[in-house]
Amino acid sequence: MATTITIKNLTKHFGKVVAVNNVSLDIKAGAFLTLLGPSGCGKTTLLRCVAGLEDPDGGEIYIGDKLVYSHEKGISVPSGKRDLGLVFQNYALWPHMKVYKNMTFALEVQKLPKEEMQRRVKESLAEVKMEGYEDRYPREMSGGQQQRIALARMLAYRPKVFLMDEPLSNLDARLRMDMRSELKRLHHISGATTIYVTHDQIEALTMSTTIAVMREGVLQQLDTPDRVYHYPANLFVADFIGNPKVNLLDGVITSENTIDLGSFKLNTDTNHHTGTVVVGVRPEDIAIASPAVPEAIEFRVYSVLPSGAETTIVARRQNLEITLKVMGISTIKMDDPIWLKFEPRAINVYDKESGNLIVS
Amino acid sequence: MTSTALSQPRPSSQLQARSRRFLRWLTAPHVILALIMLAIMFVMVIIPLYRLVATTVTWGASDLPQHPEAVEGELTAYHYIRMLTGRLGSIYTYAPLRHSMTVAVGSTLLALLIGGSLAWLVIRTDLPGRKLINQLAVIPYIMPSWTLAQAWLVLFKNRLTGGTPGVFEFLVGQPPPDWLSYGPVPIIICSALHYYTFFFLFVSAALMSIDSSLEEAGDLMGANRSRILRKITFPLVLPAVLSGVIMTFSKVMGTFGGPNILGTPVNYYVLATMLRGSLGIGDKADAFVLAIVLILFAITTIYINQRLIGTRRSYETIGGRGFMAQLSKLGNIKRLMYVAVIIFQILVIALPLGLLVYSTIMLKDGNYSFSNLTLQHWIGARGTIYNNGEPGVLLNPKIYTTAWNSIRLSLWTAFFTALLGVLLGYAIVKGRGTRLSKLVEQLAYIPYVIPGIAFGAVYIAMFARKLGPFPPLYGTFALLVIVSVAKHLPYSSRSGVSSMMQVGRELEEAAQVAGANAWQRFRRIIFPLTTSGFTSGFLLTFITTMRELSLIILLVTPATQLLASQTMFYTENGNDQMANAVILILIAIVALGNFVIGRFSRGGSLKRGLGM
Numbered sequence: 001m002a003t004t005i006t007i008k009n010l011t012k013h014f015g016k017v018v019a020v021n022n023v024s025l026d027i028k029a030g031a032f033l034t035l036l037g038p039s040g041c042g043k044t045t046l047l048r049c050v051a052g053l054e055d056p057d058g059g060e061i062y063i064g065d066k067l068v069y070s071h072e073k074g075i076s077v078p079s080g081k082r083d084l085g086l087v088f089q090n091y092a093l094w095p096h097m098k099v100y101k102n103m104t105f106a107l108e109v110q111k112l113p114k115e116e117m118q119r120r121v122k123e124s125l126a127e128v129k130m131e132g133y134e135d136r137y138p139r140e141m142s143g144g145q146q147q148r149i150a151l152a153r154m155l156a157y158r159p160k161v162f163l164m165d166e167p168l169s170n171l172d173a174r175l176r177m178d179m180r181s182e183l184k185r186l187h188h189i190s191g192a193t194t195i196y197v198t199h200d201q202i203e204a205l206t207m208s209t210t211i212a213v214m215r216e217g218v219l220q221q222l223d224t225p226d227r228v229y230h231y232p233a234n235l236f237v238a239d240f241i242g243n244p245k246v247n248l249l250d251g252v253i254t255s256e257n258t259i260d261l262g263s264f265k266l267n268t269d270t271n272h273h274t275g276t277v278v279v280g281v282r283p284e285d286i287a288i289a290s291p292a293v294p295e296a297i298e299f300r301v302y303s304v305l306p307s308g309a310e311t312t313i314v315a316r317r318q319n320l321e322i323t324l325k326v327m328g329i330s331t332i333k334m335d336d337p338i339w340l341k342f343e344p345r346a347i348n349v350y351d352k353e354s355g356n357l358i359v360s
Numbered sequence: 361m362t363s364t365a366l367s368q369p370r371p372s373s374q375l376q377a378r379s380r381r382f383l384r385w386l387t388a389p390h391v392i393l394a395l396i397m398l399a400i401m402f403v404m405v406i407i408p409l410y411r412l413v414a415t416t417v418t419w420g421a422s423d424l425p426q427h428p429e430a431v432e433g434e435l436t437a438y439h440y441i442r443m444l445t446g447r448l449g450s451i452y453t454y455a456p457l458r459h460s461m462t463v464a465v466g467s468t469l470l471a472l473l474i475g476g477s478l479a480w481l482v483i484r485t486d487l488p489g490r491k492l493i494n495q496l497a498v499i500p501y502i503m504p505s506w507t508l509a510q511a512w513l514v515l516f517k518n519r520l521t522g523g524t525p526g527v528f529e530f531l532v533g534q535p536p537p538d539w540l541s542y543g544p545v546p547i548i549i550c551s552a553l554h555y556y557t558f559f560f561l562f563v564s565a566a567l568m569s570i571d572s573s574l575e576e577a578g579d580l581m582g583a584n585r586s587r588i589l590r591k592i593t594f595p596l597v598l599p600a601v602l603s604g605v606i607m608t609f610s611k612v613m614g615t616f617g618g619p620n621i622l623g624t625p626v627n628y629y630v631l632a633t634m635l636r637g638s639l640g641i642g643d644k645a646d647a648f649v650l651a652i653v654l655i656l657f658a659i660t661t662i663y664i665n666q667r668l669i670g671t672r673r674s675y676e677t678i679g680g681r682g683f684m685a686q687l688s689k690l691g692n693i694k695r696l697m698y699v700a701v702i703i704f705q706i707l708v709i710a711l712p713l714g715l716l717v718y719s720t721i722m723l724k725d726g727n728y729s730f731s732n733l734t735l736q737h738w739i740g741a742r743g744t745i746y747n748n749g750e751p752g753v754l755l756n757p758k759i760y761t762t763a764w765n766s767i768r769l770s771l772w773t774a775f776f777t778a779l780l781g782v783l784l785g786y787a788i789v790k791g792r793g794t795r796l797s798k799l800v801e802q803l804a805y806i807p808y809v810i811p812g813i814a815f816g817a818v819y820i821a822m823f824a825r826k827l828g829p830f831p832p833l834y835g836t837f838a839l840l841v842i843v844s845v846a847k848h849l850p851y852s853s854r855s856g857v858s859s860m861m862q863v864g865r866e867l868e869e870a871a872q873v874a875g876a877n878a879w880q881r882f883r884r885i886i887f888p889l890t891t892s893g894f895t896s897g898f899l900l901t902f903i904t905t906m907r908e909l910s911l912i913i914l915l916v917t918p919a920t921q922l923l924a925s926q927t928m929f930y931t932e933n934g935n936d937q938m939a940n941a942v943i944l945i946l947i948a949i950v951a952l953g954n955f956v957i958g959r960f961s962r963g964g965s966l967k968r969g970l971g972m
Contacts, residue, residue, distance in 0.1 A: 053869050055384070073373070074380030080875030092866035096888045105884070106874035157874065 002030040002191050003064040003160045005050065011058035012045055012217075019045040020056065021217035027210070032187050032194045034204040037214035038240070043197045044165055046214070050195060051086050051163050052079035063161060080109070084161035085154035089169055091146045093138040099125075099149055100134040106157040124155040127186065144175045151186070162187070162194040168203060180206055201241050205229060213237045230282075231348060235355040238280045238348065244312050244323050247286075249279045250352070259349070263318040264297045268344045271359045276352040283312065283325040285346030288332070289339040296339035304334055315340065389878040390790035394800050397780075397787050401803045403830075404846040408822035409806075415821050416440065416648045423645070443649040452646070453653060456634040460654070463547050463619065463630055464612040470552035471608050472601065475559025481701065483567040484593075486687045488698050494564075496705045501557035502954050503712075503947055504907035504924060506617025508550040510931070510940055511712030513621060514719045516541045521625045523934075524726025527715065542626040550618050553708045555611060559604040566600035567593075585688065606665045610658045614811020616910040621931055631657075632813040636914060644820070651817040659809045713947070716940040725937060737937045748933075753941045759926070763945065765837070766906055766923040773844040774901040777852050778894045780845065785856025785893075786886065790865070804853035807846055812910030819843045820914055835917040843915060844905050852897070859893025860886075899957040906950050923949075 005027040012020040020042045027033050035043035048054040050061060052068065055076055061069040063084070068077040093102050100121060107117045125131050128148040138146055147167060154162065167183075168176045184207050187194050198204055204211050205225045213220040213228060213236075221233035232238035238246045251259040251266065253274050259266045266279065289296040299315035299322065306312075311330040315322050315338055322340065332338060349359040385391060416439050419430040423438070430436070443453050478497060482490045500508075517526040518535040520542065529535045539545050570593065579588060616632045624633050631654045638647040690697055719725065723734040723746070736744065740752035753759045784804060791797030807815060819842070823833035833839040863886065871881045887894075909924040916925045923946045930939035 051869075051873055053872065055381075070377075071381075072377055074377030074384075076381075076384055079869075079872045080877070084873065086870070086873045088866045088870060090864075090866060092864070092870040094867055094870070094885060094889075105871065105876070109875045109880065 002193050004029045004062075005033075005064075005161065005193055005195070006062040007046075007050070007059070008061075009059040010046065010049060010056050010061065012042075012049055012054060012056040014045075018042075018217045020049065022059070023214075023217070023219045024059075025212060025219070025222060027193060027195070029193055030191045032184075032196065032207060032209045034196045034198060034208040034211045035214060036198060036201060036204040036211050036240075037220075039199055040216075041214040042217040043199075043214050045217075047163055047165055047195055047197045050161075051084060052077065052082050053086075082161075083159050084163055085157065085159035086163040087150050087154055087165065087167045089166040091138070091150040091170075093146055093150055093153070095138050097137075098134065099130075099136050099138075102138070102149065103153045103156045106153075110157065120156045120158075121152075124152040127155055127189075128152045128182070144171055144179070147171060147179065151183075155186075155190070160192060162190075162192045164194065164196045166198055167196075169198070169200070176203075183207060201243070205241070213240065215240075230346075231357065231360045232280065233357050235278060235280070235350050238350070242282060244283050244325060247279075247281050247283065247322050247324075249281075249320065249322075250276070251279050252276050261320065263320050266342060266347070267295070268342070268347045268349070269359055270349065273349070273351070273358050277358070278350040278352050278355075280348040280350060281342060281346055283323045285343055286322065286324045287341040287343065288313075288324070288326065289341050292339040293341065296341045299338050299340055301332055301334050301336045301338055304330065304332060306330065313338075389882075390787050391796065393783055394787035394791055394796050397784055397800050398796075398803065400780075401800070401849065404842065405803060405806050405849070407827075408818040411821040411827070412648050412651060412818045415645050416652060418645075420645050422643060439645040439649050443646050444653075452634060452638065453650060456629045456631045456650070457653060457657070459544065459619075459623070459628060460613055460630040460632070460657075462544050463551065464609050466544065466548035467551035467555060467612045468605055468608045470548060471556040472559050472604065474552060475556035475561075475604065476563050476597075476601065478556070478701070479560050479564035479567060481697065483564045484688055485690050485697075486694065487690060487701070488694065489702070493701055493705065496709065497560050498557055499709050500554055502903065502907075502950055503554075504617070504909065504927075504943060504950075505551070505554045505615060506621055506909065506927075507716070507943055507947065508553055508708070508712050509546070509618040509621040510927070510936070510943060511715045512546050512550055513936065514715040514940070516546065524724075526726070527718075527728070530726075530728045538626070542622055543628045544623075546622045547618050547628075547630075550622065551612050551615065554618075555608045558607050559601070562600040562604045563597050566597040570596050602665050602668055606662050609661055609665075610809060610811060613654060613658050613661075614813050614815075614910050616813050616913050617928065620928065632811070632910065635813055635817060639817070639820070639914060644824075648817060648821060651814040654811050654814045655809070658811050658814075662809050713944075716944055720937050720941040720944065722937065737941050747935055747938050750938070753938065753945065758921075759942065759945070762921045762923055762926045762942075763949070765920060766946070767949070769837070769840050769844065769922060770902045770905040772841045773848065773905045774898045776841070776845045777848040777901040778897040780849070781852040781856035781897050782860075782887070782890050782894060783856070784849075784853040785858075785860035785890070788853065788857050789860040801853060801857075804849045806850075807848075808850035812847065812908070813914065815847055816843065816911050816914035819846075834915070835919065837920050839915055840912055840920055840922070843911060844908065847908075847911050848901055848904075851901070855893060855897050859890045862893075863889045896957070899953060903950050903953045903957070906953065907946060 005025070007023060007025040007027075010020055010023045011018070023046060025033070035046060037043050045054060049056045049069070056069060056071065058071045059069075060067065060071070063082055066077070067073070067075055068082050069075060094105070097105070103121045103124065104117045107120060112120075121134065122131075125133060128151050130145065130148050130152060133141070133145070133149065138149070141149065147170075150167070168179050171179060180203060187207075196203075196207065208225050210222065211225050211228045212222045215236050221228055221237050223231075223233070228237065229241055232241060232246075235248065239248065249261050251261040253270050254260045254265070256272065257267060257270050259268060259270065259277060259279060261279065292298070297317065299317045301313060302316045302321070303314040304311060305314070306329050308329075309327070311326050311328065313324050313326065313330065313332060315324065324340070348357055350356060351358050417435055417437070419427070419432050419434050419436050419438070421432055423430050424432060427438070442448055478493075481487050482494050482497070487493070513526065515527045516536045517523055518529060518538065518541045519525065520538055525535065526541075583591065614632060616636065619628070619630045619633050623630060629637065631650055635647050635650045635654065638650065720737050721733050721735065722728075723732045723736055734740070736746055736752060738752045739754050740746065741755075742751040743749045750756060750758070784800065788797050788801050810818070819839065820834065823830065823839055825832050833842070867889065868881055868885055871885050876884065907924060909928065912922060913925055913928065916922055921929075923942055927939045927942045927946070930936070930942060
C-alpha cells in the first residue's frame with residue numbers, strides 16, 4: 001500500500017534565488033520524513049514540487065515507480081494525478097462549503113458512489129475525532145477543529161502520500177502538543193508515506209522516522225531523529241537542533257587525542273585529525289561532579305535558570321562559557337564553583353573551516 | 361568518448377523535452393487566460409490607439425481634393441502643422457486647450473476644497489447628523505455629470521443666446537450677468553459640485569485610517585489646531601488628495617456634457633467639445649490630432665502627479681483600519697455648521713432636481729405663471745405645436761427604445777466588465793511576479809489615462825471601416841458595448857485583483873491536489889468565492905454606464921441612441937424641457953440601480969467601486 005518517494009537532484013530557482021539546490025532524497029515506504037530548517041531554507045518549495053504545485057527546473061521525482069517529474073524528459077504529472085494529499089498551513093478549507101462538501105470534493109472528482117462518500121466522510125471524521133461536524137461551515141469552528149477537518153479532508157480520499165506544510169504552526173502551544181500525538185498515531189495507523197514540513201525541531205524530533213535538515217536550499221543531513229540530535233553532520237545542524245543550544249567550543253588539536261580549548265585541555269578521540277576544530281557537546285551530556293573528581297574541570301556558576309522539570313546552568317571558566325542542563329530543581333547557586341566532566345562518547349568534533357563532523 | 365555520449369540525452373529528445381515544458385507552461389490556466397486577455401486588450405486598446413495615431417500622420421481621402429500632391433496613405437505632418445500652428449492652431453487647439461486647463465484646474469481645486477472640508481467635518485468633528493451627511497454626500501456623483509449644468513441653465517440662463525428668461529431673471533427682475541450664465545465659471549462650479557465626491561470618499565477614508573494619537577502627540581507638544589492640521593493631518597492625507605486630483609482632472613479633461621451645455625452656446629470651446637465639433641465638420645484626422653493633444657495632456661498631468669505621490673500604490677487601497685479618533689469640538693458653531701452643510705447638500709441635490717422637474721411642467725419655457733403648468737412634456741399627445749410634434753416622453757416610443765438601449769448597453773457592459781474582472785484578476789494574481797502578469801496589468805491600466813471623449817474618438821478611428829478580421833462596427837450597438845467595456849478595463853482589473861487576492865491561492869491549490877481540473881476549480885472554487893466582487897462590480901458598472909455621455913457621444917447614431925445622448929440632442933435642438941424630462945428618467949433608473957446595490961450586495965458600494 002505505502003509507496004516510496006525518490007527525489008533526484010531536484011533544483012528550483014525563483015529568479016536568481018536558488019530555493020532548492022540539487023537535493024536528492026530516498027524516502028522509504030511508510031516513512032515519516034520531516035523537512036526541517038529555518039524559514040526560507042526551501043523546505044516548503046521542495047514539498048510543493050513533490051505536490052506538483054511548483055514546477056522545478058531540474059531533477060526528477062518518482063512516487064513509487066512512477067516518474068511524476070523529470071526536467072530532462074519534460075514530464076510533469078499534474079498534481080491531481082499524483083495520488084497525494086496536502087494539508088496546508090492555513091488549512092485552506094473552502095469557506096463556502098460545509099464540512100461534508102469540503103470532504104467530498106475530491107471524491108466527487110473521482111466520481112465515487114454516494115454511499116461510499118458518506119461512509120468515507122464518517123470514517124475520516126471519526127479518525128480525527130470530529131464526528132457530527134458535517135454541517136458546519138469552516139468559520140463556525142475553532143482553529144484546532146478546522147485543522148482536524150483539513151486532515152479528515154485528506155484522509156477521506158485516501159491518497160498514497162501525505163504531505164503536510166507546517167500544519168500545526170497556527171495552533172496554540174497546548175493544542176500543538178495534542179495534535180502531535182494525534183498525527184503520529186494517524187501515521188501509525190494509515191502507514192502512508194508522509195512528508196512533513198516544519199521549522200519546529202521538537203515536532204521533527206518527536207514525530208519523524210527520518211529528518212532532512214535543509215539550509216538555503218541545500219540538504220544538510222538526512223538521518224533518524226536520534227542521529228540528527230546526537231551526531232549532527234555539521235555545525236549548522238548542531239546549532240539548529242537542541243534547546244538549550246549545543247555548546248560549540250573553539251579549539252586546536254595539539255596532539256593525538258588532545259584538544260586545547262584555551263582554558264583547559266580536553267582528552268578525546270581525534271582520529272588522526274589536526275588543526276583548528278570546533279567541539280560540540282550537548283548541555284545534558286556534561287556531568288557535574290561535586291565533590292571534584294580527577295578529570296573534572298572547575299567552572300564558576302554564572303547563572304541558574306530553573307524551569308520545573310529541569311534546570312539550565314550557565315557556567316564560565318575564564319572567557320569560556322558553557323550551558324548545561326540537569327534534571328529537576330538544582331541546589332547549585334550562582335557564583336558557586338562546580339566541576340564539569342565531559343563524556344568523550346558525547347563529544348562531536350567538527351572541522352572549523354568546513355564545519356563538517358570529523359570525529360563522533 | 362562513447363560513455364559521455366551515452367550519458368547525454370540525444371538532441372531530438374532534448375528538443376522534445378523542451379517543447380513539452382513549453383507546452384506545459386502554455387497550457388497553465390493562468391497563462392492561457394493572460395494570453396487571451398492580452399489579445400483582447402490588444403484589439404480593444406492598442407490597435408485603436410495605433411489607428412488613431414496612424415490617421416493623423418497620413419493623408420486621408422478627404423484631403424485629396426485640396427491637395428493634389430497628396431497620395432492617400434502616405435506619411436505627412438500636414439494635419440499637425442494645420443492644427444498646431446498659425447491661426448487655425450490657436451482657434452482649434454490652443455484656445456480650447458487653455459479652456460480645458462482652466463476648467464480642469466478650477467474644478468479640481470474647488471472640488472478638493474468642498475470634498476476635503478466636508479470629509480474633515482464628517483470624520484473628524486462632532487458635527488451632528490454625520491451619518492446622514494455621509495450618505496447624501498455621494499448622491500451628486502450618482503446623477504449624470506451634466507444634470508447640474510442643465511439645472512444651472514434653468515436657473516441662470518439669460519437672453520444672450522436668444523432664449524427665454526431663467527428663474528433667476530423671473531425672481532430678481534434682472535438678467536444675470538453673462539459670466540454667471542455661461543462660460544468657465546458655471547462649468548467649473550457644476551463640475552466641482554459633481555466631482556467633489558471623489559475627494560470626499562478618498563479623504564474620508566484616509567482620515568479614518570489616521571491614528572489620532574499622531575495628532576494628539578502634536579497637541580501635547582503645544583501645537584494649535586491649525587498647525588496640527590497643516591503639519592500633521594494634511595501631509596498624511598496628501599496621497600489620498602493626489603489620487604483625487606488625478607481622477608478628477610482626467611475626468612474633467614474628457615468631459616463633454618457640462619462644457620457643451622454651458623460653453624458651446626457662447627463659443628467657449630474646450631478640447632472635448634471642439635473635438636466633436638471638428639468631427640462634425642467631417643475632418644477626422646484634424647479631430648484626432650485634438651484627441652492626441654488631449655490624451656498627452658492627461659497622461660502628462662497624471663505622470664507628474666504620480667511622481668509626486670511616488671508610486672501608484674497610494675491610490676490602490678487606503679486602508680480603513682478605523683482607529684477611534686479623537687473628534688475636534690466645533691463648540692458654538694456646531695449648529696451653524698450643521699445647518700450650513702445641510703443647506704449645501706440641498707442646494708446641490710434637491711435644488712437642481714427641483715428646477716429640472718419644474719422646467720418639465722412648464723408648457724412654454726420661461727413663462728412662470730400657474731396657468732402655464734402642464735404635463736404636456738410627460739404625457740402630451742403627438743402632433744401638437746410643442747416639441748416638434750413629439751408626444752410627451754412617457755408616451756414616446758422613441759424614448760422607450762432609447763431607454764431600452766441604455767439598459768441593454770449597461771447590462772452587457774456590466775456583465776462583460778465583471779466577467780473580465782474575474783478573469784483578469786485570476787491571470788494577474790496567479791502569475792504575480794512574472795513579466796506576463798505585469799504586462800497584462802499595465803495594459804489594462806491604459807484606458808484610465810485616456811479621457812472619455814478621446815477614447816470614443818479612438819474607436820471611430822478603429823472601427824469606421826473594415827480592418828483585418830473586424831467588420832466596420834461604426835453605428836452598431838456592439839461598438840458601444842465594446843467601447844464601454846474597454847473603458848472599464850482598469851476598473852475591472854483592479855477590482856478583480858482585489859477580490860482574487862482575498863481568495864488566497866491555497867484554496868485553489870487544495871482543489872488542484874484533490875484532482876480537480878481547471879474548469880472544476882473555476883466553477884466550484886474561484887467563481888463562488890468571487891461572487892460578491894462580481895455582483896458589486898456588475899451593479900456598479902451598470903450605473904456608471906447608464907450615465908456615461910462623453911465616451912459614447914461620438915459613437916451613437918439615431919439607431920443606437922441612448923438616454924444620455926438623447927438629452928444632449930434635445931438640448932442642442934432647443935428642447936430643454938424634453939431634455940430635462942429624459943434626464944429625470946435617467947436619474948430614476950440610476951437611483952433604482954443604486955438602491956439595488958445597497959440592498960442586495962453586502963460588499964458592494966460606491967466606495968468599493970472607486971477602488972477603495
